[in-house]
Amino acid sequence: MTCDRATDLTRRDLLIGAGALAGVVTLATASGPAQAAATVGQPAPPFTASATNGANVSLVDHRGKIVVLEWTNHECPYVRKHYETGNMQALQKAARGKDVVWLSVISSAPGEQGHVTATQADELTRMRQAAPTAVLLDPRGTVGRLYDAKVTPHMYVIDAKGVLMYAGAIDDRPTTRRADVQTAQNYVRVALEAVMAGQPVKTPVTRAYGCTVKYP
Numbered sequence: 001m002t003c004d005r006a007t008d009l010t011r012r013d014l015l016i017g018a019g020a021l022a023g024v025v026t027l028a029t030a031s032g033p034a035q036a037a038a039t040v041g042q043p044a045p046p047f048t049a050s051a052t053n054g055a056n057v058s059l060v061d062h063r064g065k066i067v068v069l070e071w072t073n074h075e076c077p078y079v080r081k082h083y084e085t086g087n088m089q090a091l092q093k094a095a096r097g098k099d100v101v102w103l104s105v106i107s108s109a110p111g112e113q114g115h116v117t118a119t120q121a122d123e124l125t126r127m128r129q130a131a132p133t134a135v136l137l138d139p140r141g142t143v144g145r146l147y148d149a150k151v152t153p154h155m156y157v158i159d160a161k162g163v164l165m166y167a168g169a170i171d172d173r174p175t176t177r178r179a180d181v182q183t184a185q186n187y188v189r190v191a192l193e194a195v196m197a198g199q200p201v202k203t204p205v206t207r208a209y210g211c212t213v214k215y216p
Helices: 011-015 077-084 087-096 118-128 142-146 187-196
Strands: 026-029 032-036 048-051 056-058 067-071 101-106 134-137 154-158 164-168 210-212
Touching (some): 077 210, 087 101
Antiparallel strands (some): 048 056, 154 164
């Protein structure tokens, strides 16, 4: 299975964004007024999305806990690398064991690679023995665009005060080679350790790699 590869996330992308040369980047959503886009070091943009069990999940519901956002597409070979080696599941389980909320987000549009129904998403979770707190369905791409999620996997860490502390790649090996998981520096694990210790994240923004998110 192939995908469009993208490695174009830079600090400029996060802090400025296309079409905005200064100030705060905004995103108009169908459900309400424009919201501030995600910027590392600033409050993470609030959102509400439907989980696979039909419940609405809001970021504000988890204030007081560290939250990880993981953009995913099960057909993407970069995502498959981390799931087929058990790397993503191990990270999920370790995080949740420390009371971290882990939200996997699927922003693939209907008819596009990676789009799934709620039932299919739950089956993937079961088959892969994954351990997210919830899987969120974002077929219109509203949440994905709010966070400027460009690829899968694209990772974000939000601290207990609701501040976005990390955005970027899962690790420093932008390949589909499974063997690279063993020697990679896992940026998300390092960011989580820093946030849990109340310390700044040494590398708060990295270049995300993977398949482009299949937005509508």
